[in-house]
Amino acid sequence: MNSSQKRSRAYYTTVIEKSDYGIRPLDPDVYGNKKRATRRIKEQLEQANDNDGDPDDDDDFNGQAVVSDSIATAQYLIKNLMLPSNGMTKVTNLKLPPVCFIHQIYSILRDNTAVDREIQYAIKLGSWRKFHILGTLDDEYALMDTKDYLQMVTDAKQEFLQDISSGINKEDNDIDTDLFDRFKRLLLNEQYFDTSVARQTLLSSSPTSSSSKKDCFTDKELTLLCKYGLLLPHMKKDSYWFAIRRQGIFMSSYIKGRKELLRILKKRSTKDIMEKLLKAKKLRQTVFSYEFILHDLIGSGRAERYKTSMGDLIKLTRKGELGQ
Incomplete structure (x- = not known):
């Protein structure tokens, strides 16, 4: 070992x-x-x-x-807590991305500054990537293993080839499938470890040491990468977010789970509940486990966990009362 x-x-x-x-x-x-x-x-x-x-x-x-402790915690959240023990089939069918949020790590580790430092180091090494997902606050970033993201690019390429062979994308027949391989090389370049990239940079990327061909993209290729969920146009700038495929399905279930737990807390006259009672309640609006959602509430400041003589107490915060 x-x-x-x-x-x-x-x-x-x-x-x-x-x-x-x-x-x-x-x-x-x-x-x-x-x-x-x-x-x-x-x-x-x-x-x-x-x-x-x-x-x-x-x-x-x-x-x-x-x-690091932060990366070990991210792995633990994704592999052990993300899904309920009986929910694997449903999640596999939905093909949800294996991600967690950085603030979920905050709910387990006490030193947020150390968490940020360790995650930034992992991103700098290129072993993990940070993503902005639509439907989240500006300071809520998702975290994903780079190997999983590269596999996601491969899956997008296979889907593209299937669409071409079945005649679904006749207008994209002139696009070389090397597009996805060039995008992979881009992701492994330390210049592109950020959450977003300027459009002009993608149109005129410099050659990498591993390829004699310029790893740049045409407007049509960028549109195709958006179509297959790997890029997301930035709302205010002439740039793109690096995107996670099927993030809409992920966030839909995630937010439903968050709202369901918040409703349970809001209905209580004291705005709190013993965790053992909360654990006994079955979440019906989300495919995620209650632990995964609870770490979201605590890490984002929507709820707090206290230790009492009768067990752990989950208490709604002002932020949790005001927003969902």
């Missing part, structure tokens, strides 16, 4: 098993319980990084970057 796997496993154990992790106490921490819990978690993470087992573990590492 390499260092990355050790650290990720130790972190997941901490999140799942420590009931006080990421929870703010209802009363002042006069006895230092919170400090001791924080110190205990820190020691666990440090111990996981020390490689105190087999010395040959360093040889298995092969120079791979250690997964």
Whole structure:
């Protein structure tokens, strides 16, 4: 087992098993319980990084970057919490993109500044990408593994080829399928790791070291990339957002789940509910798990989680009351 796997496993154990992790106490921490819990978690993470087992573990590492806490949390949200245990078939049929929101990570990790720094580093390395999705606030960004996004480009290419062979896109028969390969090369260029790109830049992109052909695009090709969900025209600027395919289906179910949880809290006279009672309620308007949506509410400041003697309490905030 390499260092990355050790650290990720130790972190997941901490999140799942420590009931006080990421929870703010209802009363002042006069006895230092919170400090001791924080110190205990820190020691666990440090111990996981020390490689105190087999010395040959360093040889298995092969120079791979250690997964940061923020990226490990993103993986945990996507792979473990995104879908209910019985909802895999429905989500697979919808082909929802494997993404989470950065503010969901805030609901698990205490240090938002450290989260931003670690995510920015992962983006700089090109291993993860950040996206703006329509229907979200300006500061709510989605996060996706670059490998998954490249696979999404491949899926778009296959769909394009099927449409051409079936005669659906007769007007696009003159477009070379190399378009999608050029777009992949663009995505792997560190100059294009941002959430958006200027239209003029795409029309006159400079050659990459891996290709003798200019990786630039025509207006018709850009229109096709928009058609297949890989680009989204910017509303105010002469530019494009890098887009996630089927984001409309994703956001429709996501917002429905958010509204459903908010309605439950708003109907309560005290605007709060014990989490064990909330967990017992079945969400009927979304395909996502209640945990995935709850991390959205807490991370975005629409709700707060408090630790009480009777269990965790979820309380509606002013932001949650005003908006949805």
